[in-house]
Amino acid sequence: MSDIKTLAIEKLNELNPEYPELIEDIVVANKKIYLSLKTDKAKVDKFTKIKLQIEKELAAIDGIDSVSVSLTSHSDAIQAKAIPQENASGVSEVRNIISVASGKGGVGKSTTSINLAIAINQLGFSVGLLDADVYGPSIPKLVGDRQKPKKSKAGKILPIKKYNISLMSIGFLVPEDSPMIWRGPMVISAVNQMLNDVEWGKLDYLVVDMPPGTGDVQLTMAQRVPMSGAVIVSTPQDLALIDARKGIEMFKKVNIPILGIIENMSTFICPNCKNESHIFGFEGAKLEANNQKVDFLGDIPLEIDLRECSDNGKPIILSKTDSVVSKKFLEIAKSVTKKVGDESSSSKPNIIIN
Template identity: 55%
Template sequence: MFIARRTFSTCRTLMHENPLGLPRHKPAPTIPRAQRGLPKKMPIAGVKNVVVVASGKGGVGKSTTAVNIALAAAGMKQRVGILDADIFGPSVPKLMNLKGEPELTETGDRLIPLTNYGVKCMSMGFLVDQDAPVVWRGLMVMKALQQLLHQVDWGQLDLLVIDMPPGTGDVQLTISQQIVVDGAVIISTPQDIALIDAVKGVNMFKKVNVPILGMVQNMSLFICPNCNHESHIFGHDGAARMAEDFNVPLLGQVPLHADICTLSDSGKPIVISQPDSPFSNHYRSITQNMLNRLKEIK
């Protein structure tokens, strides 16, 4: 059994120092501090570009979008990984149809990501039972996140997509301040209540000097699976107007459709299971626009 599960319940001290239970054959990487107390940003070894997919609010389809973006990029011959940074509610294992515990490298100090559909994946969901809650205080969450950031052997990647948890709290600050993030993609529905929090997300990334690659308007309209009638049940073009107000690109729009939801729940994202569908084309267009934007700002 992977050592992480044993440490969760039997060694409180080790949990505070090493919550993922990685063997200490080598000291954990230290994060040098700048004079003003902020950590120096460190690149992730072997990774060319790091893109965070974020939203201020949960329930806007952020994880589904992040996974389909990663899969679309892999279909464009990119070497891609996805890191699930949601410690308390990881979604990537289900979306990517992955189970099991990651193995360790030969040196014993790094985790080897699980792989499906040609994309490397790492998530807290691989390290705890599916129904087990992660009942941790902030310090342990931050230490676990640091290990996920710095003690995973990604190999060589063109793109690492980080699926962020909702909000603008500790996890977002830790990632944006400790690693080199090349850009952020903000997901929102057109609904005003979602846009309020999306604004906070945009402003947070601007505050920590992370470029905004653009916005994605998810659930832009509802398409009836029976008659194909279109209805703007969450409002009309709210995220598009917000992108214009903040002078950032609108990378694309994705309708709300039963196929996207059903296939995501079954671990067969639509980009993989229905590559020729119009919805897969939306994700590929968003991904291409994102990659083009990355080239512009670098």
């Protein structure tokens, strides 16, 4: 470990002979370098640049996974520098991150995610959509686009722009039929890459389409980015609701506010006889929302149009703007954005190192 420390200090010396003098403390642990630099408060901008430069340089050292540089100032304890969460650099300019999750698979998370993202955009916000379902990415199909993402000059991956939404999915990077046969650590690094190495830029909202379950991806997302809230999608049937409950519990454990539940496939109206059938049960998700004391955001009926639009790669909210489903999605987008506005005031703490 001490070798890496020496190497790091040498590297700093190479960059600028003055840098080693700035070192207040340097620790190497678990393949990470923690470095604190003496900072002149009046030149925060300059030091922020130095910090980025050093982080980049030291991250290149063999056997080092990441580098965390903090700036400390001694001159005035009260105005000590607060360290923001700097793990997920690619989403640093995203104002709100919302995850769409379910617990159970096949309840329509991805369809909900894309339509919700577009609906939020129609309310006048800039929106991105991250498909975090690494094993079963659906977003490329749902938007009918499989172009390969391009790289920016800085070497970051540029999101695909479609329907005015910035999109990223593992599905844009691998052929449609090839399965991801990955163990947990690979999944985690893929998710980290989609957060860190994608140039999301300035966004009001980033909607994250979560994979089903309560596993690696969910935990990584919860730890790496400060999420504004989670939307739970469920069908009204008991089987789905049991898993939805687990999803809710998971988000509670990691302190992510539940924005509410959406009931998908709530009812089916026969196009021929206009008879209404409750294929998956009646108002199950609504009752569950009541039991769990979370908001009920709305119900989306089972409609042939919704399925057809999804399969054709043109989300229903754009292709059938007057449909019941489209109106419902807009309503849901309104309540979600309003709730996020309410919740985000209870934001994150300041870390002050004197």
